[in-house]
Amino acid sequence: MANADEVGAASVDYLFYSGYVALAYWWARAVVAASTDTQSNDLGTSKRETARFYFARILPRTLAHAAAIRSGASSLLALDAALFDS
16 A cells, blocks of 8 residues: 555454455355254254354444444544644
């Protein structure tokens, strides 16, 4: 990136975004593994239901983080540092 301020401003949201996506990947893998496992049907059902919850309720948080990443550093850098001294 040409502007280090932009990278720094997006860094926290990027880490959250990446973490949510990585967890989605592992939940998807867990569901596939549970569907091929013949040991416990209850375990497979619980994994599928938990994955549904994750994809429906948690993963959409990435949309807010993506919007924050795209918003840039201008609003963050507009804050006067002297205002934080009190």
